[in-house]
Structure formats: structure tokens, C-alpha cells
Amino acid sequence: MHGVGKMVLRRLAQLIPVMIIATFVVFALVFLMPGDPAVTLAGEFATEARINEIRALYGFDQPFWVQYGHWLWNALHFDLGRSLFSNEEVSRLISMRLPHTLLLVFYALFLGAITGIPLGILAATRQGTRLDKAITSLASLGVAVPNFWLGIILVSALALDWRLFPATGAVSIFEDPLGAIYYATLPALALSTNVTAVLTRQVRSALLEVLSSQFIRTLRAKGLRPAAVLWRHGLRNVAATMLTIAGLQFNLLFSSAVIVESVFAVPGVGSLISYSALNKDFPVVQGVALVLVVLVIFVNLLVDVLNSILDPRVAAST
Amino acid sequence: MTDATVTTPVPAGPARFSVWRWMRSDMRAALALTYLIILVLGAVLAPFLAPYSPTDQNIMNMLADPSGEHWLGTDDLGRDTLSRLMYGAGNALYASGLAVGIAVLIGVPVGVFIGFVGGWIDEAVSRVIDAILAFPPIVLAVAITGALGIGLTNAMLAVGFAFAPYLARTMRAQTLVVKSALYVDAAVGFGASRFHLIRKHILPNAIQPVIVEVTLLLAVALLAEAGLSFLSLGVQAPEASWGGMLARAYSYIEIAPTQMYAPGFAILFTALAFNALGESIRVLLDPTVKKI
Numbered sequence: 329m330h331g332v333g334k335m336v337l338r339r340l341a342q343l344i345p346v347m348i349i350a351t352f353v354v355f356a357l358v359f360l361m362p363g364d365p366a367v368t369l370a371g372e373f374a375t376e377a378r379i380n381e382i383r384a385l386y387g388f389d390q391p392f393w394v395q396y397g398h399w400l401w402n403a404l405h406f407d408l409g410r411s412l413f414s415n416e417e418v419s420r421l422i423s424m425r426l427p428h429t430l431l432l433v434f435y436a437l438f439l440g441a442i443t444g445i446p447l448g449i450l451a452a453t454r455q456g457t458r459l460d461k462a463i464t465s466l467a468s469l470g471v472a473v474p475n476f477w478l479g480i481i482l483v484s485a486l487a488l489d490w491r492l493f494p495a496t497g498a499v500s501i502f503e504d505p506l507g508a509i510y511y512a513t514l515p516a517l518a519l520s521t522n523v524t525a526v527l528t529r530q531v532r533s534a535l536l537e538v539l540s541s542q543f544i545r546t547l548r549a550k551g552l553r554p555a556a557v558l559w560r561h562g563l564r565n566v567a568a569t570m571l572t573i574a575g576l577q578f579n580l581l582f583s584s585a586v587i588v589e590s591v592f593a594v595p596g597v598g599s600l601i602s603y604s605a606l607n608k609d610f611p612v613v614q615g616v617a618l619v620l621v622v623l624v625i626f627v628n629l630l631v632d633v634l635n636s637i638l639d640p641r642v643a644a645s646t
Numbered sequence: 647m648t649d650a651t652v653t654t655p656v657p658a659g660p661a662r663f664s665v666w667r668w669m670r671s672d673m674r675a676a677l678a679l680t681y682l683i684i685l686v687l688g689a690v691l692a693p694f695l696a697p698y699s700p701t702d703q704n705i706m707n708m709l710a711d712p713s714g715e716h717w718l719g720t721d722d723l724g725r726d727t728l729s730r731l732m733y734g735a736g737n738a739l740y741a742s743g744l745a746v747g748i749a750v751l752i753g754v755p756v757g758v759f760i761g762f763v764g765g766w767i768d769e770a771v772s773r774v775i776d777a778i779l780a781f782p783p784i785v786l787a788v789a790i791t792g793a794l795g796i797g798l799t800n801a802m803l804a805v806g807f808a809f810a811p812y813l814a815r816t817m818r819a820q821t822l823v824v825k826s827a828l829y830v831d832a833a834v835g836f837g838a839s840r841f842h843l844i845r846k847h848i849l850p851n852a853i854q855p856v857i858v859e860v861t862l863l864l865a866v867a868l869l870a871e872a873g874l875s876f877l878s879l880g881v882q883a884p885e886a887s888w889g890g891m892l893a894r895a896y897s898y899i900e901i902a903p904t905q906m907y908a909p910g911f912a913i914l915f916t917a918l919a920f921n922a923l924g925e926s927i928r929v930l931l932d933p934t935v936k937k938i
Binding site: 345579621628 | 780796873877903909918
């Protein structure tokens, strides 16, 4: 446990500069706008008073670093400003919408895991057979298919034709957990293909590597049943791979959710950021980007910690 | 050209590279390359080959099913779907090329530089790379596009920026590997300059995995363009894009359910082709890796 503790401390120390740079990127987005950002943000028919109000709101009249410091200080206190359109607090908007997105992301990870891991094991244990080829082809399809198109097909087939699932919308998980899962099923399914495909490939190749290693050969020579070799020794060594992929996919699922949420009219942070970007509602865009990047950084830390608990060699090597 | 390389007996030693031999050894890659060549030709020659103008509206013939007149039917404004698909191919290829080009232009030099100099510069820039990698790529691209202004070129600049750290990371790792190789030590012993080292030794030997990654990124960029255009953050109406076509098809899905297939398959096949080519290049450059 000592190694793990030290490793967590070291990772936390690395995390602070990454965090600061990430917040800086989010803050600096406003300065990519052509022309005077205050004028752009105020919109076409803004009065001089409105422009000045926005200038004061962002502190555009102050030096750059003062602006950044001010913004960061507020963000640390969960004050992300107000929407330029609805005037709602950005932190409130995000806290209302984030649960919908998180449900989709975790649901998709779950669906990807329960399909990808067995498929990967099946392909690895039947290496070279027709089944193996079929599974690897399916995985190639899974990385290339546009998630939002798959979503449209799912709506067309399972919602409109067969009426098995609702086509669009979402239910709050806090009010009606079962209903929320029911509504989230199609979007999560549309999101999960990439997770399934990547897990299938990686589990397959990691397992093939483990199964061909010396210690497995020794175990077999000692007369251990093949099933015991696979379950007790093979998969244990593949667990770290699965965790690492789950961490990476967590990031990419937010990416896909931005588009898939629009297909299913899910009121999550993904549809919020795309809608706000179209309308130049910048405090909202920045708020969502900030919250998601912080989430991803912490999940990556969690994955590293879990990995080092699973495999002490990881903790020693980083 | 290909005939000559096939019939010429190959002398012992490193075999000369032949596209023909490569394609014959990998049917999937051959299929992918053929498809991509047809796609590029279709996109370039769209003004001559397309049966209709992509913006010609025919209000008398909206959301028509495929027929002899309109092979793939028409959209909600009576525009020919096949013609829009062909013009959309141009935008899709331009978008993927631009995004990946930007990623290469930023990522490769940065990766080589920090891998080569090391020290605190490497440490600092690596943290910047970590920070940008922590953003979900589409989230970052949407945010940057919102700031720069909506449109295909801005959206793809944003996607390219979001991809750059992936290439920088690979390039840095490769540079570190090559830098410690014996022949680089030898070159240093002979008094080679830094510039010479990077140009003659590091770049050619470190670039291989990046070539593979670049091909695979083309597929990711294509999917990103389709997604952003679907959200109307990319290609703007009335210009044709596969993602935009899907958005319109989705709005009329209950009246004309067949309209969603052509653009979707176009995206899927193109992404599959880029991926197949990338995997094939991986095997080609390093025959020791197993095919996945």
C-alpha cells in the first residue's frame, strides 16, 4: 500500500499544472473571437450599455492575467457566470443537465463492457477461426460507424417501427430511475459501439499475449484445466488493460455524446454546449468545457490509482 | 510503372517499395484504396459527373424515392441526393485533410523538438499536451468553433488543434527511442549537427508510427466533420455535406425513411477505408506486428 500512496501523491503533484493549463485553455477561448469579444458576445443589435455591461462582466477592461485570476477564483467557487441568453446561472444549468450525460456515458460503458469483453475473450480463445474473423470485422465496423447515424437508425427501427423504446427525450434519474434507464437505452446503445469495438480488440490482443507467455505454459504443463488458466490467470492480467480503456473511453464518450444527445433530444451538457456554441453563449460553453475536463482528469487519476492497486508494478514504475 | 517494378527481378537486400506488390498482399487495403480513388475522382469531377446541381430545388418532387431520374431520390427541398452526395464528398475529404494537416503541422515539430531537447522544456510542454488531451476532442472543437465563428474551415482548424497533441505525444515517444539508438550516438561522435541529426536520423526513423496514426486520424476527422455538420457547426446550408444531409433526413424520417441511408453509408465506408489503409500501412512498415 505504501507504493500506491506515494504514487497517488506524485500523480496529484503532476495534476496541478495540468489542471491550471486546462483552465487556462478554457479561459483563453474567448480571446479566439475575432474583433472585440464584448461586441461579438453582445450580439448584432446590442446597445452601447449592453456592450459595456459585458465588458465589465468579463473584466475585458482589466489586464489579461487579472482577468484570468478573477475568472479562476470564481470558477473555484462554482461561479461560472450567467448565460448571456437566459441569464440563468451556468453552474445551475450544468448541474441540472450533467446527470443526464453521466447516465448515458456510464450506461454506454456498461453496455460496451458486457459486449466487448466476452467478444474479446471469445475471439482470443478461438484465434484464427471464422468466429474470430467475424468478431474482428465487427470491431472494425464498430470504430468506423458514425454514432449519431446509428442513433438515427435505432430511432427509425426500434422506436418508430417497432415502438419498443421512446424515440427522444429523457427522464430524471432522481425522480424515476427505471424510466430514466429506459429512456437512456437507445442513446447509450448508439454511444456504446466504439467501447465495444475497442474493448474487443484490446482484450483479444492482451489475452493472446498473456496466453502465449511462459507462466501460462508452465501452468498448462502442470496440468491446470484450460478454463482455470483462462479465468484465474489470463483474465486477471487483462484487467489492467480493461481499466485503462475504460478511462480513455470515458473521455471519448463525452465527445460522441455532444452529437448523439442532439439526435435523441437528451437535455444533457452535450446538447447544451453545441446549442450554446451556435448562439455564442460563451459563459455556458466555457462552463461545460471546464466541468468536463476536470471530470476527465479526475477519472484518469482514479484509473491510475486502481491500476496500481491491481498491479503493484505499475505504482513502482511511474 | 507498376509493370516495370513487378517484372524487374528484385536484387537481394532491401526490396524496393511497390504499391502493386503491397496491394496484392492485402486485398482489404486494395479495396480501400480503390474506393478512396473513386471517391476523390467523384468529388473532383462532381461538376461534370453529377446529374444535377447540388442546390437545384424541385418543389414538385420533394422527398422522392429512388427512381431512374433520381437514383438515390431527393431531399426535402427536391434536391438530387446523389449529386449532393458527390459534392459532399469534396467537403468531407477537404475537411479530413485540413484537420489532419493542421494536426501534423503542429504535432510533429512539437513532438520532435521536445523529445530532442528534453529537460524542463519537454516537461513543461508535455504538461500542456496532457492538459489538451484531457479535453473530450469534440467538446474542445465545438468550443473553439463557437469562438472562431461557425463554418467548415474553422471547425476543422479546431478539430486539427484538438488532434495535434495525440501526434505530438507519439512523435515525442518515438524521438526518445531513436535518440538513444546506437547509430545516433555514432553520428554525434562524427560531429553531426543537431539539425542534421533531426533531419537525417530522427525524423525518418521516428515518423513511421505517425504515418499510421495520421491515416487512422483521417477517419476520426471525417467522423468529426460529419458530426459537426450534423449539428450545423460545420458545413453551412445550402452547401452539401454528408452530416448535414443526415440532419435533414432525420427531420423527415417518418415521411422518407430511406433518405438516411446514402450519406450514412458514405461516411461509414470512407471511415472503414481510411482505417483499413492505416492498418495495412502498420503491417507494411513493421512486418513483425500481427494483423488485428
